[in-house]
Amino acid sequence: MLILAILMLCSFNWRVSLNISQGVKTKIASYYKRLMGQGNVAVLMRGAGSSFTVKILGIGLGFGVQAVAARLLGVESYGNYAYVLAWTNILALLGKIGFDTVSVRFVATYYSQQEWGLLRGFLRYSSAIILISSTSVAVCLGFGAWLLRENLSRELLHTFWVASVMLPVISTLKIQESRLQALRRIFQAQFPQAVLRPLIILIGLITLTLWAENVNSSSFMSLNLVATAIALGTISFVWKKTIPGEIKLVKASYKSKEWLRIGQAMILIAGFQVVLSQSDVAMIGTFVGTKETALYAVAARIAGLLIFILIGVNSVLGPLVASLYAQKSHVELQRIVNLGVNFVFFSTLLIAIVLTLWGKIILNLFGEEFSSSYPILVILLLGQLVNAMAGPVGLLLAMTGHHEDASRILGISAIVNLILNALLIPNCGALGAAVATAISTALWNVIMSVLVWQRIKIISVAVPKFIISSRI
Numbered sequence: 001m002l003i004l005a006i007l008m009l010c011s012f013n014w015r016v017s018l019n020i021s022q023g024v025k026t027k028i029a030s031y032y033k034r035l036m037g038q039g040n041v042a043v044l045m046r047g048a049g050s051s052f053t054v055k056i057l058g059i060g061l062g063f064g065v066q067a068v069a070a071r072l073l074g075v076e077s078y079g080n081y082a083y084v085l086a087w088t089n090i091l092a093l094l095g096k097i098g099f100d101t102v103s104v105r106f107v108a109t110y111y112s113q114q115e116w117g118l119l120r121g122f123l124r125y126s127s128a129i130i131l132i133s134s135t136s137v138a139v140c141l142g143f144g145a146w147l148l149r150e151n152l153s154r155e156l157l158h159t160f161w162v163a164s165v166m167l168p169v170i171s172t173l174k175i176q177e178s179r180l181q182a183l184r185r186i187f188q189a190q191f192p193q194a195v196l197r198p199l200i201i202l203i204g205l206i207t208l209t210l211w212a213e214n215v216n217s218s219s220f221m222s223l224n225l226v227a228t229a230i231a232l233g234t235i236s237f238v239w240k241k242t243i244p245g246e247i248k249l250v251k252a253s254y255k256s257k258e259w260l261r262i263g264q265a266m267i268l269i270a271g272f273q274v275v276l277s278q279s280d281v282a283m284i285g286t287f288v289g290t291k292e293t294a295l296y297a298v299a300a301r302i303a304g305l306l307i308f309i310l311i312g313v314n315s316v317l318g319p320l321v322a323s324l325y326a327q328k329s330h331v332e333l334q335r336i337v338n339l340g341v342n343f344v345f346f347s348t349l350l351i352a353i354v355l356t357l358w359g360k361i362i363l364n365l366f367g368e369e370f371s372s373s374y375p376i377l378v379i380l381l382l383g384q385l386v387n388a389m390a391g392p393v394g395l396l397l398a399m400t401g402h403h404e405d406a407s408r409i410l411g412i413s414a415i416v417n418l419i420l421n422a423l424l425i426p427n428c429g430a431l432g433a434a435v436a437t438a439i440s441t442a443l444w445n446v447i448m449s450v451l452v453w454q455r456i457k458i459i460s461v462a463v464p465k466f467i468i469s470s471r472i
Helices: 002-035 040-096 099-112 116-147 154-182 186-211 217-242 245-249 256-287 290-326 330-357 359-364 368-390 393-399 403-428 430-456 465-471
Strands: none
Touching: 040 116, 040 154, 040 186, 040 217, 040 256, 040 290, 099 116, 099 154, 099 256, 099 290, 099 393, 116 154, 116 245, 116 256, 154 186, 154 217, 186 217, 256 290, 256 403, 256 430, 290 330, 290 359, 290 368, 290 393, 290 430, 330 359, 330 368, 359 368, 368 430, 393 403, 393 430, 403 430
């Protein structure tokens, strides 16, 4: 009887375990099916996963590139490179003329509504505009450097000339990336720029250390140019394979005035964002010198690790926001935004804590001189935390037709940033630039968060779910 009871008990436990196992498998299968579906949350999760995979690889490679370059070039040459790169990024926005952001909006909208004629016309028009504008800006940069050649060192002059050649290449690369993002091809869009490009640069740097006797900022910028060209060739090949076949069967339609009008608004937004992100480096180089520029640039690059999550989520949210707003799906839009922004903030907070605790050790990887940048790093981290907490406020305004409001807010913040930099840098150096950047970053994020609620009734900051539910 005892043996029979034991056998019955084992049989019962086996059936219970089997039922639990089958239940778990059923739930996993259900979750997997939902994840691979076409729902907005599934698209967001898949896209964010792809984006983070690429971003993490890119960050690791980029960090390695900058660490090797800083040690190889030294503080002065690395400062020259950072100074020229800051001006290149500022002028690149003129080359893109706002059509990187416009591409996300219109390509996503025309694709979802199957407006193939308008999609074909937009692609043709934007390509022509970008080619003309980026080439013009490149010529102006190269000629401007030649006019100022008496005030520039030979190394700095050559670095500017190489950067001028790179301008049209990098502008076209960003446009192709935006087009693929609009079609929700997140991995294909980001891989060439985020992973392939720094990988080629890193291989090139290692090669230069073995074969070249002297590596300076111009040779490093030349290596950057080669890597950018290869990344452009790769992403252009992917785009040709991805482009919808339907657009080849229809006649191109054009809304040139509308595209250009919105592009002009977007270029203001992009311009102010570049001023907010690059004017500090450019002004430090102008007022203080390239050594301080190098110290600040390294701290800013490490602090920039905080925004990779926000950038990754925004790359997925952009097409979703444009589509959901066009469909007037307000509740679904709020749900997607809340999901994204809470993930961004709490993930960013964790990274900020790690960087604050081990910041000095990380800075030492670039060289002993860079450890003095730790106070700069902490201040910049605080500014980026506010940026993460506010979420995709700029994206929401741009994708929902309120780009002019976003432009005005960023314009005011850019002016505040320039004034604070002009006041603080001469007396406090790079530390003053960090304070100016943190204040102006917090300013535009807070104002835009309020405006997003007023204009489209979306709560875009990291808040608990029950608050969202009570507001919609």
